[in-house]
Amino acid sequence: MNNNAIISKIKELKEIKPSQEWLFSFREQLADQAEIKQKTGFFSVFEALSFQFKPAYAVLGVLVVILGGPVALAKMAKSSLPGDVLFPVKLAAEQFQLNITMDQATKTQLEANIFSERVNELSSVLASSNVTADQSRVEKAANEVQKQLVSAKAQLNVADKNIDTVAVARTVGKQAATAQKVLRASLSAKNSTTGVSEKITEVSEIADKTEMKALEILVNNADKTDSKDIAANIGDKIDKTSQTLKTYEEKVADKSVSDKVAINASLILDQSQKALDEAKVSLDKDDLNGALDQYKVSQALAEGVANIVGSASSTPVVK
Amino acid sequence: MKIADKKNLLDAYDKYAEHIYRFAYLKIGSQENAQDLTSEAFLRCLKYLEEGKEVDNFRAFLYQVMRNLIVDFYRQNGRISSVPIEDINEVDSAVSLEKPIAQNIDIENALKRLKDDHQEVIILYYLEGLPIAEMSVILSKNEGAVRVSIHRALNALKEVLK
Numbered sequence: 001m002n003n004n005a006i007i008s009k010i011k012e013l014k015e016i017k018p019s020q021e022w023l024f025s026f027r028e029q030l031a032d033q034a035e036i037k038q039k040t041g042f043f044s045v046f047e048a049l050s051f052q053f054k055p056a057y058a059v060l061g062v063l064v065v066i067l068g069g070p071v072a073l074a075k076m077a078k079s080s081l082p083g084d085v086l087f088p089v090k091l092a093a094e095q096f097q098l099n100i101t102m103d104q105a106t107k108t109q110l111e112a113n114i115f116s117e118r119v120n121e122l123s124s125v126l127a128s129s130n131v132t133a134d135q136s137r138v139e140k141a142a143n144e145v146q147k148q149l150v151s152a153k154a155q156l157n158v159a160d161k162n163i164d165t166v167a168v169a170r171t172v173g174k175q176a177a178t179a180q181k182v183l184r185a186s187l188s189a190k191n192s193t194t195g196v197s198e199k200i201t202e203v204s205e206i207a208d209k210t211e212m213k214a215l216e217i218l219v220n221n222a223d224k225t226d227s228k229d230i231a232a233n234i235g236d237k238i239d240k241t242s243q244t245l246k247t248y249e250e251k252v253a254d255k256s257v258s259d260k261v262a263i264n265a266s267l268i269l270d271q272s273q274k275a276l277d278e279a280k281v282s283l284d285k286d287d288l289n290g291a292l293d294q295y296k297v298s299q300a301l302a303e304g305v306a307n308i309v310g311s312a313s314s315t316p317v318v319k
Numbered sequence: 320m321k322i323a324d325k326k327n328l329l330d331a332y333d334k335y336a337e338h339i340y341r342f343a344y345l346k347i348g349s350q351e352n353a354q355d356l357t358s359e360a361f362l363r364c365l366k367y368l369e370e371g372k373e374v375d376n377f378r379a380f381l382y383q384v385m386r387n388l389i390v391d392f393y394r395q396n397g398r399i400s401s402v403p404i405e406d407i408n409e410v411d412s413a414v415s416l417e418k419p420i421a422q423n424i425d426i427e428n429a430l431k432r433l434k435d436d437h438q439e440v441i442i443l444y445y446l447e448g449l450p451i452a453e454m455s456v457i458l459s460k461n462e463g464a465v466r467v468s469i470h471r472a473l474n475a476l477k478e479v480l481k
């Protein structure tokens with residue numbers, strides 16, 4: 001093969017592109033983060049509020065004085081939820097706190113607390129009696145959780161000698177699992193519009209991938225952590241997938257599904273079940289790596305069935 | 320952080336995110352991990368700007384950050400030489416359906432078999448079309464060394480493709 005032919009082949013790799021959804025979604029997050037990072041410090045709390053209200057600054061200045069200054073304002077904002085007027089103030093105050101924290105361990109804990117707070121906010125919004133009427137608030141809360149998950153997952157990929165990656169993986173894994181429970185519960189409640197359901201499904205998938213990433217790190221570092229916990233975690237996931245596969249079996253057996261779709265789905269379901277059985281065997285032998293690998297194979301195949309079943313019906317598929 | 324910096328960062332994202340992603344993907348072989356590392360590269364750039372520092376050349380800066388992130392990634396996860404299962408379903412979205420998939424996977428796999436520095440010069444010079452002056456900044460080598468690397472890398476790739 002001559003040089004020109006090789007160079008021509010290399011240029012074909014330009015077809016490799018990221019998913020458009022990720023490209024646009026992360027751009028939004030980057031723009032949001034940049035906006036928030038501008039709003040730090042006492043004056044930024046003032047700016048965050050003025051961004052919401054847009055009244056004359058003189059009126060706003062009076063308001064800040066009456067309320068006891070930007071610090072008091074930040075305290076009032078603490079209980080605000082996504083969609084509330086004071087919510088940007090809450091985010092600005094959190095960012096300010098992060099920026100002034102020098103100790104890495106404290107910073108990591110703060111980030112974990114912020115992640116928990118976003119999940120609690122989503123939970124509160126979903127528990128609200130007006131949830132059916134206020135879908136945009138649900139979507140905003142889900143977006144905030146998504147930002148935290150994307151940031152946590154990106155951190156897990158990077159080795160930093162100043163960070164105890166195993167401890168971070170443990171914390172992020174638990175938080176991602178909690179976020180998934182909240183998100184799944186909201187989908188099961190079936191009080192969301194289609195648009196919001198799609199958003200929640202998207203965030204649920206990110207939570208699942210973040211949890212898996214954290215679990216991979218823990219399995220790779222099983223000597224530094226409690227392997228019984230990890231085994232129990234993998235065992236739980238295997239059980240959940242087993243139940244999910246049974247649900248898919250029922251859907252595939254539904255008369256409304258065409259024969260061709262049913263045959264394809266059944267074949268993949270069988271492979272998925274086989275991989276899951278092998279995962280259980282590996283787990284029994286304390287082979288955590290083997291169990292996780294087979295679980296991932298099973299999960300990937302189950303996703304294939306979910307796509308086939310999902311396109312045969314209009315209901316968003318929950319993992 | 321100045322408003323102009325914020326605008327420059329977003330402009331850089333619009334221009335370079337796809338290229339930085341592609342670099343990461345060809346080095347680590349996973350769409351998901353490449354997206355994660357690309358996110359992290361831009362977040363680090365944001366942090367750098369937020370600390371009051373200036374970036375003269377966003378593209379070169381982002382490639383430098385990405386190279387460092389990939390080193391960390393290898394350290395943590397080991398070198399990955401095969402296509403991960405989560406990407407099997409997504410091959411169609413990453414590869415043109417006009418070309419046989421086997422051809423593109425061939426060149427991708429061939430690249431993976433090269434040494435890191437040969438991979439990088441092939442990607443940066445032939446695929447992304449970067450000038451040698453900029454590559455010398457990214458790779459921390461003088462321009463002469465970069466030219467030699469390009470020549471050797473292409474020969475190495477030719478050998479692998481035989």
